Every structure is written in C-alpha cells, then in structure tokens.
Amino acid sequence: MLNIGPYKFHSRLVLGTGKYQDFETMKKSLEASGTDLVTVAIRRIDLNAPKGEGLLDFLDPERFSLLPNTAGCFNVEDAILTAKLAREALKTNLIKLEVIGDKFSLWPDMEQTIEAAKILIQDDFVVMPYCGPDPVGARKLQEIGCHAVMPLASPIGSGLGIQDRETLSIVRKAINNVPMIVDAGVGTASDAAVAMELGADGVLMNTAIAEAKKPIQMAEAMKHSVIAGKLAFDAGRMPRKFSADPSSPTKGVPGS
C-alpha cells in the first residue's frame, strides 16, 4: 500500500501515459502493470480538432487515479497555473510538480520547485515534487509539507537507470515522513527493483514501458520487479563479504 497524503494506492508503480504508439497499447500496458495511479499532462485543446477520441476515454476512472503533472513549466507562475487548470479539469488535488531549470537535461530547478510547492500546499494541493537526487533539497521539500518527494534516477526519458545508488540511498535516509518515489530514468525491470531495494516507496516511469519493443510485456515485468524489490528491501539483504563463504559443509566431503 502506497500512502500519499490522504490517498492510498495498492500498487507502488506509478505510470505515465505518454509516448505509446496508440491508446489501446497504453491501456493494456497500464492494466498489465497493476498500477492504480497514472500521470497525465495538461495541454491546450486543438481548436481545429476540439473533439475526437481522447486520452480519458481509455482511462477507467474506477481503476486509475489521475496524477496531472506540470511538465513543460520553467517557472513558478506557469507551474501554479497548470496545477490549478489540472485541478479544474480533472477534479483532483493531486499534482506532480515539475519546475524545470535546464532544457537539455530537464533537470529540476529546486529553488523554484520549493517556492511553487509552498504556494500549492497553501492552496490544499497534494504535492508530489520532481527533484534532483539531493538529500538537502528533498528534506526541505518534506519540511515545507510536500506529500512525497520524487528524486530522479537519471534524466527523464533517458533509460540510463540508477546513476548514483549511494546518493539515492542518502536521500532515502534524509526523508522519513513521506514516501520517496524514484521518478525518471528507469530503463528496464532491474532498475525498478534496485530503486525499491534502495528503500524507495514507489517508482514512476513512462518511457521504459512505452518504448519497449513489447510494452505490455515490459509493463508486466515492471509490476513484478517493483514487488520483488520491495520484498527484498523489507527482507533485509545479507551483508556483503569480500571472500567466499561455502554454502555446503566443509566437513565430510567424500574422498577427503
């Protein structure tokens, strides 16, 4: 169970809805992953094609909660406006807050993220900020009342996996009151498992599934890897040793 503010989710996997070849593949992938929280962007309606099949026609509201994002925002004002539009359009106060500071890396701007988060929290949003793998920034986000912190594992859409395990582990230790959801950079199932083994409460991904050769199968793999990683973390891994330690008895070997 993943608790975010007043909301509870069965799955620890949060999935994006972008980049799929068609809505049918997206729908089947979301279902195969077992997720119950999916991210959406907020974009202008095309005035030349105001109708037509839309994303929401493929997202059963009984099955999936929506987590709108502020992707594409580079300043506090645009992020706040987008969050308010999202709440109005989708009737949810959940918001994945992104305030980007660099177009090339899509790295978050922590100063503006913190400022925007404060305003949104005051306005009764449940705020889940995208942030760098930065224990000091993450702790500040927790202190101002964010409902989760979402450090990146590597740049959005890169599929490079977890670039710095030790730092993510330090972020984990810095955050004790709200969930840590590793957001961005997962490329394959083992990356998601490692994120969970480092103590993450959840993993958010999009491209790793949408751009897999078989998205639906990858979605299923991600489902199992997040469950496995969480089980392994809770089970407590054995200590690392730098020499071999035989698993079979050393006495009674035949012929010795």
Add this chain to the structure above:
Amino acid sequence: MKIKVNGEFVSFKGGTVNHLLRELKISPDFVAVALNREIVHRHERDCIELKEGDTLEFVKAAPGG
C-alpha cells in the same frame, strides 16, 4: 471582437465563456478554462462576459509522464 484563445486570435461575436465554448464546439466536461491567467470555475462560465483583448486558455488532459 478579437480575443486570444490558446495563443491564436479568434473573432467572437460576444458573450460568456460558455457561449465561446459552444461556438468552438468544445465539449465542456473535462476542460479547464483560464481567463487572463485566472481560473474560471465551472459555475462561473455562464456568468463571465468576455471583453475585447481577453486571453483564454482551454486545456485538457493529454498523454504525458
């Protein structure tokens, strides 16, 4: 009069936000509206009369991560 909708100039004969939504054939259910960067709540859409030079955003959920 001329107003700006989603970054484009649009001619509008005048009326409320809901009149404009109907004229543009936008189904109002999952749409959010901002007028000059302020949110227009659903219950306000029938009351607010648009003026020359107003800037509107009509948005909806789109695929994204």
